[in-house]
Amino acid sequence: MAWLRLTKTALYLMKSGDACYIDKVELSGEKRNQVRIPRNWFTGSDAPGAMVIEDIEPPACRIASNPPTIPTPRPLLGKKIVLDPGHGEDRDPGAKNAEGRTEAGESLKQAKLVQGFLQARGATVTLIDNALNLSLEEIGARGAGADCFVALHLNSFNAAVQGHEVLIDRNGTDVDFRFATIVNQELDQVLNIPNRGVKRQGLAVLRAVPLPVPAILTESFFIDASSGTQVDDLILKSAQAIARGIERFLIA
Structure with a gap:
């Protein structure tokens, strides 16, 4: 053949x-x-x-000069959120680790990340400036008219304990508790540290937030038991989790 x-x-x-x-x-x-x-x-x-x-080569695919853009989802459009990064670097640095990294400094980084994530989803986010030397009552009062208020803190004890928790005021509402539970669930999804749960505690800053604004305080990890790149990793992951928790709560 x-x-x-x-x-x-x-x-x-x-x-x-x-x-x-x-x-x-x-x-x-x-x-x-x-x-x-x-x-x-x-x-x-x-x-x-x-x-x-x-034996002809196929023509190259023609790419449109102005390809259509896919709109970014903005499920939080119209929502107002107030973030309070705990303490204030100059007047009250809060807890610190062995490297000298402070609760105030790291909480501010975390708050700015949360702010960016939420703004990308359409929310209006107010970041309280703790350099203004506001009292806890004045800080809480700035939550008036918001859809939610979140104070961001980092914990400290004896440089050996680790974990995350979310707090509401001792007299917090059922809505506060549900909000705290959602955010704590999100933290538990991404942080490989113990889950210390949702707790009630007498907190002046939350007590000053006008009702019916839901208000919580996050303690994402123990800064005195964290160091180096671990701090950076925990700050980023916790900020993402808090933002997701806020979104879940607001669009539920």
């Missing part, structure tokens, strides 16, 4: 089981990308008058 061999210069009718060819058709001229197979290369009544093999 004969067979065909196509090269860049010619199409060969090859002899079966041999390296020799029987006949060939040169590829030349303007139609170098085409070759016509002679009728006498075929036998039988079904032989075509001619067969054309085209």
Whole structure:
């Protein structure tokens, strides 16, 4: 049985089981990308008058100069959120670790991350400036008219205890408790540290938030038991979790 061999210069009718060819058709001229197979290369009544093999590269896909944009989901559009990064670097740095990294400084980083995540989802986010030396009552009062209020803190004890927890005021409402539970669930999903749960505690800043604004205080981890890149990792992951928890609560 004969067979065909196509090269860049010619199409060969090859002899079966041999390296020799029987006949060939040169590829030349303007139609170098085409070759016509002679009728006498075929036998039988079904032989075509001619067969054309085209060696043509497919055209490149054309990319639109102005491709359509996919709108970013903004489920929190119209929602107002107040964030209070705990303490204040100058007047009250709060807890600190062995490297000198402070609760105030790291909570501010966390708050700015949460703010960015929520703004990207359409929310209006107010970040309280603790450099203003506001009292806890004044800070809480700034939650008036918001859809929720979140104070962000980091815990401290004896440099050995670790974990996350979310607090509500001792007289917090059922809505406060539900809000805290959702945020704590999100923290538990991403932080590989013990879950210390949702707790009630007498907290002046939360007590000053006007009802019916839901108000919670997060303690994302123990800063005195954390160091180096672990702090950075915990800050980023907890900020993402808090933002997700806020969104879950507000759109439920």
